[in-house]
Amino acid sequence: MEEHKENIHGKDMNAKLSKGDDDDKVKPSSTICPKEEAPPQASNSDFSHPVYKEIALANGHINRMSKEELRNKLSQLKLDTRGVKDVMKKRLKSHYKKQKLTQSVTDCGPGDIFYDYICVVDFEATCEEDNPPDFLHEIIEFPMVLISTHTLEIVGTFQEYVKPKLYPTLSDFCVKLTGITQDKVDAAKPFPVVLKQVVKWLEERELGTKYKYTFLTDGSWDMSKFLNIQCRVSHIRYPQFARKWINIRKSYGNFYKVPRTQTKLSTMLDKLGLQYEGRPHSGLDDSRNIARVALRMLQDGCQLRVNEHMHAGQLLPVPSCAPMEGAPPPRWPGTRK
Numbered sequence: 001m002e003e004h005k006e007n008i009h010g011k012d013m014n015a016k017l018s019k020g021d022d023d024d025k026v027k028p029s030s031t032i033c034p035k036e037e038a039p040p041q042a043s044n045s046d047f048s049h050p051v052y053k054e055i056a057l058a059n060g061h062i063n064r065m066s067k068e069e070l071r072n073k074l075s076q077l078k079l080d081t082r083g084v085k086d087v088m089k090k091r092l093k094s095h096y097k098k099q100k101l102t103q104s105v106t107d108c109g110p111g112d113i114f115y116d117y118i119c120v121v122d123f124e125a126t127c128e129e130d131n132p133p134d135f136l137h138e139i140i141e142f143p144m145v146l147i148s149t150h151t152l153e154i155v156g157t158f159q160e161y162v163k164p165k166l167y168p169t170l171s172d173f174c175v176k177l178t179g180i181t182q183d184k185v186d187a188a189k190p191f192p193v194v195l196k197q198v199v200k201w202l203e204e205r206e207l208g209t210k211y212k213y214t215f216l217t218d219g220s221w222d223m224s225k226f227l228n229i230q231c232r233v234s235h236i237r238y239p240q241f242a243r244k245w246i247n248i249r250k251s252y253g254n255f256y257k258v259p260r261t262q263t264k265l266s267t268m269l270d271k272l273g274l275q276y277e278g279r280p281h282s283g284l285d286d287s288r289n290i291a292r293v294a295l296r297m298l299q300d301g302c303q304l305r306v307n308e309h310m311h312a313g314q315l316l317p318v319p320s321c322a323p324m325e326g327a328p329p330p331r332w333p334g335t336r337k
Helices: 019-026 050-063 067-076 085-100 172-178 182-186 191-204 221-233 248-256 265-271 283-299
Strands: 117-121 139-148 153-163 213-217 244-247 308-311 314-317
Touching: 050 085, 067 085, 085 248, 117 283, 139 172, 139 191, 139 221, 139 283, 153 182, 153 191, 153 283, 213 221, 213 283, 221 308, 244 248, 248 265, 248 283, 265 283
Parallel strands: 117 213, 213 244
Antiparallel strands: 117 139, 139 153, 244 308, 308 314
């Protein structure tokens, strides 16, 4: 579920809230990637190096270029020419910055990669056309799309439907919206069993042990609302390995310098010159398209990093100055009373 959640759950305080509600909670978070005009953090004496003047001059020239000039220059450099003018500017500035700065002082350089893999998650959950305030949404699709930050491609997918416990019969609205039929959830396993499959899938890829990884979602809702509620319904402790994640909407807005109102999945794809692939509101297809946005951002020079986390059941921001760390090895979280 992506942007449509804002419409169907706008009045529900127990499910994925409207984007404005979540953003108010995490507003203190600072930008994820540095401004393209600003050099990476260094001492004042470092800024006297001619390379910083060269970067500033290049940025000024790029700012004066027309859309056609930007597209021609990107084509000459064999870079992606798709996207709106501001996206192309950012792409070209990032390219020149990477050229000018050495890896030791680059904040968004291609070789300065912390996570080996990023796991994209976008749940589907039970819903009604007009959800009552106390409606508890249960996860009915658990999809994951794994991307490599080194090869910049999707390297694996996982998908399991989940049998709901509280409301085993899906509403007609839910079936039409998600495309998940009643027979699929009737034949599915309960959430605790699916979560064990998730843990095994992550373990098999040596995530958190051999390789550093983290999760990425389209907004705050998937982890802070859906997974949080589902764990309570299933009497499972919230998984330690899912307590921190990248909210791509915040990362996209900060990197491309656009307001939060322009960070819906459909808008991000459009601004990057991409089209949605698959069935909208399918958890796996949504996850794949979110992954495509993440890959394009990495290609454009953004250092995606954790910017939100759960603590004591509350959603909190992770400041950009916080030390980088990957998710811990996946483990079965255990049950609770």
